[in-house]
Amino acid sequence: MIQDIRFHGQVNPEIEYYGIVxxxxxxKRYFHEITTIGNGEIVRFFSGAxxxxxxxxxxSYNGTGGSFCQYMFGVDQPIKDxxxxxxxxxxxxxxxxxxxxxxxxIFTKNTDGRDxxxxxxxxxxxxxxxxxxxxxxxxxxxxxxxxxxxxTLGKYLKRSEFxxxxxxSAIIRGFHKEMREPKGILFxxxxxxxxxxxxxxxxxxxxxxxxxxxxxxxxxLDILAExxxxxxxxxxxxxxxxxxxxxxxxxxxxxxxxxxxxxGKKGAIGPLDLAKLTRLRTLSIRNNxxxxxxxxxxxxxxxGKRIIEPDEPAHIKETRSxxxxxxxxDKTIKDHIIxxxxxxxxxxxxxxxxxxxxxxEKILLDTGRKCDEHAxxxxxxxxxxxxxxxxxxxDRYDATASAINQLAFMRNIEFAEDxxxxxxxxxxxxxxxxxxxxxxxxxxxxxxxxYLTGYGRKKINxxxxxxxxIEDGRTSYREVTWExxxxxxxDKLYLLLHHAIKERMRGFYQGLDTKEGQESLLEExxxxxxxxxxxxxxxIPIDLFKEVLFNLRKEAFYLNSLLxxxxxxxxxxxxxxxxxxxxxxxxxxEGLERAYFDESGLPLTLxxxxxxxxxxxTLSH
Numbered sequence: 212m213i214q215d216i217r218f219h220g221q222v223n224p225e226i227e228y229y230g231i232v233x234x235x236x237x238x239k240r241y242f243h244e245i246t247t248i249g250n251g252e253i254v255r256f257f258s259g260a261x262x263x264x265x266x267x268x269x270x271s272y273n274g275t276g277g278s279f280c281q282y283m284f285g286v287d288q289p290i291k292d293x294x295x296x297x298x299x300x301x302x303x304x305x306x307x308x309x310x311x312x313x314x315x316x317i318f319t320k321n322t323d324g325r326d327x328x329x330x331x332x333x334x335x336x337x338x339x340x341x342x343x344x345x346x347x348x349x350x351x352x353x354x355x356x357x358x359x360x361x362x363t364l365g366k367y368l369k370r371s372e373f374x375x376x377x378x379x380s381a382i383i384r385g386f387h388k389e390m391r392e393p394k395g396i397l398f399x400x401x402x403x404x405x406x407x408x409x410x411x412x413x414x415x416x417x418x419x420x421x422x423x424x425x426x427x428x429x430x431x432l433d434i435l436a437e438x439x440x441x442x443x444x445x446x447x448x449x450x451x452x453x454x455x456x457x458x459x460x461x462x463x464x465x466x467x468x469x470x471x472x473x474x475g476k477k478g479a480i481g482p483l484d485l486a487k488l489t490r491l492r493t494l495s496i497r498n499n500x501x502x503x504x505x506x507x508x509x510x511x512x513x514x515g516k517r518i519i520e521p522d523e524p525a526h527i528k529e530t531r532s533x534x535x536x537x538x539x540x541d542k543t544i545k546d547h548i549i550x551x552x553x554x555x556x557x558x559x560x561x562x563x564x565x566x567x568x569x570x571x572e573k574i575l576l577d578t579g580r581k582c583d584e585h586a587x588x589x590x591x592x593x594x595x596x597x598x599x600x601x602x603x604x605x606d607r608y609d610a611t612a613s614a615i616n617q618l619a620f621m622r623n624i625e626f627a628e629d630x631x632x633x634x635x636x637x638x639x640x641x642x643x644x645x646x647x648x649x650x651x652x653x654x655x656x657x658x659x660x661x662y663l664t665g666y667g668r669k670k671i672n673x674x675x676x677x678x679x680x681i682e683d684g685r686t687s688y689r690e691v692t693w694e695x696x697x698x699x700x701x702d703k704l705y706l707l708l709h710h711a712i713k714e715r716m717r718g719f720y721q722g723l724d725t726k727e728g729q730e731s732l733l734e735e736x737x738x739x740x741x742x743x744x745x746x747x748x749x750x751i752p753i754d755l756f757k758e759v760l761f762n763l764r765k766e767a768f769y770l771n772s773l774l775x776x777x778x779x780x781x782x783x784x785x786x787x788x789x790x791x792x793x794x795x796x797x798x799x800x801e802g803l804e805r806a807y808f809d810e811s812g813l814p815l816t817l818x819x820x821x822x823x824x825x826x827x828x829t830l831s832h
Contacts, residue, residue, distance in 0.1 A: 215383070218243070222252060223267045225439075226328055227403040230256055233383045234346075234396035256398055258346040260353075263400055270331065270402070273323035275356055276344030277304035279368045280336035281375035283448050284455035284504070292369070293511065294472045296465070300374045301335060304361050306354070316361070318354040328404070333442070337407045337449050339377060343386075346396040364389050377401075406439035407449065415453045422457065422499045451503060460500045467492075467505055471512040479517035485569045492576045502580070527570040530559045550644045553604055557641070560608060561652050575605075604640075608652070611637045615653050618674065618695070619660075619667040622702055626695045628688045635678055650675070664796045666702040670695055701755065707745055708759045711736050716763060729760065765793050769800070770807060778813070783821050 216237060218230035230243075246253045251267040261274030279302045282288045292298045305322035309315075331340050345360060367389045368374070373381040379401060386397050413435060417428040424432070436446055455464055470488055474480040480488070492505055563571035579598060586592045614630050638649040654675055657663065663671075677691030715732065716723070723729060733756050740746040769789060777786045790797055801822075808818050 218254075220252075220254060222254065222265050223328075225404060225406050227405055228254070228265050229379065229401040229403070230254070231379060231383065231399045231401075232256070232396065233387070233399065235394050237396055256400070258344075258396060258398065261344040261346055261398070263342060263344060263398060265400070265402075269325060269327040269329075270342065270400075271323075271325040272305060272342065272344070274344050275305070275322070275346075275353070275360060276342065276398075277302065277307070277357075277360075278331075278335065278340060278342045279303070279374060280340040283336060283452040284507070290511065293468070294475075296469070298369050299372060300369050302361075302365060302368050304357055306357055307361070318357050320353055322353060322357065328402070331402060332404045332407060333445065337445055337452075338404055338411050339408075340402050341374065341382070342400040342402070344398050345390070345392075346398065347392055348394055349392075363391075406441060407445065410435055410439070410441055410446065411449050411453065414450055418450075418453055419457060422459070451507065454501050455504055460495075460504065463495060463500060464504050464508070468508050468512070471508055475512055475516055480513070485518060485573075502583075524570070526555075526559050526562065527568075527574070530556060530571055530574055553601070554645045554648060556601070557604060557608060557644075557648070557652060560605060561656075564612065565656060607637045607640060611641075611653055615657065615671070615674070618670050619657055619663060622666075622706070623699060626692055626699075628692050631674070631677070631688050631692055634674070635681060638678055661790070662797050664798075665794060666698060666705070669698050673698060701752075704745070704751070705755060705759060707740070708736065708751065708756065709763070711739065712759055713763055716767075723760070729756075762795060765795060766800075766803065769793070769795075770803060774804065774807060777821055778817065781817075781821055783823055786821055 214233060214237075216232045219227070220230075221227045232243075242257050244255050246255070248266075254265045256263045259274070261276070262272065264271040279300050281300050282292070282298075288301075292301075304316075304318075305324065306319045308317045308319060310317055332338075347356075349356070351359065364386065367385055371382065371385055373385065379399065383397060383399060386399070387395075390397070410432065414424075414432055417424055417432070432446075435441070436443075454460055467488060471480070488505075492502065495502060495505060559571050562568065582595050582598050586595050611634055614634055617624055618626055641649045641652065654671065657671060658668065673694050674691065677686060677694065680686040681688065681691065712732070723732065733751060733753070737746065737751050740751065773785070773789055776782070790800060804818060805815075807813075808815060
């Protein structure tokens with residue numbers, strides 16, 4: 212049985228069309244005709260009261276259905292669709308009017324219309340646009356039918372990834388699945404702008420090679436645009452869309468958009484959001500992502516929003532002085548940078564990371580923009596090369612901080628020799644600037660972190676000692692990574708043991724206070740772990756077993772005796788004293804506190820209050 216009938220034709224040198232009729236018994240239920248007027252053809256599809264006509268100048272339509280296409284980045288997407296991350300496509304229903312007054316769609320009987328190809332490809336997608344109508348035996352008023360089609364197909368058409376991929380077969384399957392009309396017939400029409408498509412592909416192929424366009428490639432694009440008389444605005448739409456869809460760019464731009472949306476919902480872009488936006492713009496400079504993409508989002512999403520910028524502290528003013536005074540001089544920037552300047556910049560960057568301060572990254576972004584403008588206006592790229600010398604140190608900082616923080620705070624992380632070599636290489640670079648600066652930047656503050664676990668601290672001490680011993684020739688990369696892996700294994704075993712003992716303590720387990728009872732429990736758990744493959748031909752270390760048992764008793768003491776007293780007296784000093792001296796994982800204890808409050812029906816505002824410490828507020832987790 213025939214399920215689809217497909218047509219392919221061309222009505223003028225620019226426009227190709229694809230017509231697909233899909234459904235049950237379609238050989239008897241569709242009509243198609245081609246007529247010639249002068250040198251042009253008119254292609255008409257019709258069924259019942261539905262009609263779609265393609266001629267040399269545009270399209271005409273009447274009846275059910277509408278049009279859809281993939282959104283192009285930034286220039287034609289309504290705010291309501293822009294803030295929904297899963298909406299990919301533009302959908303227009305014939306006869307539908309959006310009411311700003313009550314924010315709803317009103318359907319009318321006026322479903323007929325005509326659009327030129329210029330309007331189709333300028334208001335819709337520059338390359339591909341779809342139109343459709345549905346023939347059905349359902350005797351429903353046209354307005355109601357349109358509303359029914361939108362309700363049935365709207366979510367699918369606005370979110371389907373197959374539209375952007377141009378996968379007509381998949382689009383049709385989705386139509387029938389969502390329609391749920393066994394006798395319904397879909398008439399789907401795809402219009403393709405050949406000239407815009409050729410320009411799109413040429414720009415995309417050129418840009419994707421090196422994330423940029425050479426003068427020769429730009430010249431080829433200009434020749435093609437002139438040959439086909441492609442509108443400058445259309446050229447810009449295509450370029451922005453291509454640059455946005457590059458995988459490296461899209462990830463950063465989408466995150467930038469998300470931050471703007473979150474800030475927009477609050478009515479203002481606060482310091483933390485602004486810090487994130489600045490950070491992403493800085494990343495765009497490093498990754499050669501055009502600032503046009505961010506500027507486009509700013510123009511759409513920052514309208515009417517307050518931007519809250521605090522005053523600059525002294526260390527930020529010093530940073531601005533270094534960057535603007537030294538980096539933007541006419542002479543070679545690198546020659547004017549001394550180690551002391553770089554140490555100041557690294558310390559400021561470190562401080563900005565700890566306090567999530569936006570000023571440092573904003574200054575760096577401003578400097579990068581000025582360098583970019585200088586290169587463009589003066590055709591002098593030396594200044595960008597000089598800036599990259601400084602950025603290299605910041606990249607080393609980011610890579611080192613990321614590796615060490617993951618090691619400190621993440622469990623079961625695989626720590627490879629290559630990572631250790633990279634850290635040691637960066638340590639040597641930093642310590643060449645100023646002896647001891649590596650520990651100052653990456654270790655000292657980390658050790659003060661209240662959320663650093665005992666095993667995290669062990670790993671940090673191990674890597675710090677290992678780095679020194681490698682430099683002195685007393686050990687190897689393999690031995691250091693093996694030692695860290697052993698700490699990870701013990702950490703993993705601690706968690707499993709903790710869970711196993713705690714489960715048994717939930718009930719009544721005899722003899723935990725006696726040596727015999729503890730030995731019996733240890734033997735029981737050892738057999739269980741051997742059976743599960745947790746242990747292979749080895750025993751649970753007795754010291755580890757005793758440590759877990761002791762910590763569980765401390766947890767029980769805190770929850771049953773100390774926490775009620777802390778809550779009653781709102782004594783956050785007593786709480787902090789216990790957490791600081793018990794050696795227990797602060798994140799874990801905070802989770803127990805949250806569970807205690809939930810089970811007891813206590814307000815979480817009280818939990819926030821007892822977590823307050825002098826000069827700071829710790830949010831509930």
